[in-house]
Amino acid sequence: MFFMKRFTAFVAGLLFGGAAMYLAFTIVVVSSESGTFIIEKSSPSLAEIGYVDVSGWDAKEWANHLELQRDLVATGHGDIIKNSLGAELFENVLKSVQDGIQQQ
Numbered sequence: 001m002f003f004m005k006r007f008t009a010f011v012a013g014l015l016f017g018g019a020a021m022y023l024a025f026t027i028v029v030v031s032s033e034s035g036t037f038i039i040e041k042s043s044p045s046l047a048e049i050g051y052v053d054v055s056g057w058d059a060k061e062w063a064n065h066l067e068l069q070r071d072l073v074a075t076g077h078g079d080i081i082k083n084s085l086g087a088e089l090f091e092n093v094l095k096s097v098q099d100g101i102q103q104q
Contacts, residue, residue: 024046024049024050025041025044025045025046026040026041026044027039027040027041028041028048028049028050028051028052028068028071029050029051029052030051030052030054030068030072030077030080031051031052031053031054031055032053032054032055032080033055034079034080037075037077037080039071039072039075039077040071040075041067041071042067042070042071042074043067045067047065047067047068048065048067048068052065052068054068054080062081062093066097066100069081069093069097070097070100070101073094073097073098073101074101078094078097081093081094082094
């Protein structure tokens with residue numbers, strides 16, 4: 001009886017851990033001044049794990065997160081980038097992201 005309780009807890013832990021890793025590889029929660037969104041990653045990775053707050057990001061910080069930019073634009077949340085950056089810089093970033101999406 002004792003063995004079955006431990007085995008059940010072990011299996012439950014495996015299932016929970018597997019589900020958590022799957023979510024970490026495939027989605028990211030993005031918080032910004034305009035709200036909080038759950039977006040799907042374009043390719044499974046641990047680049048942006050779980051949660052990202054972009055409300056205070058400047059152009060330099062956005063330049064370090066090109067994959068997140070691509071995922072935001074692909075899921076229709078490109079306005080988050082525009083609100084953080086100047087309009088001219090945003091147009092350049094958007095063009096490069098769209099070029100990257102078309103190359104895939």
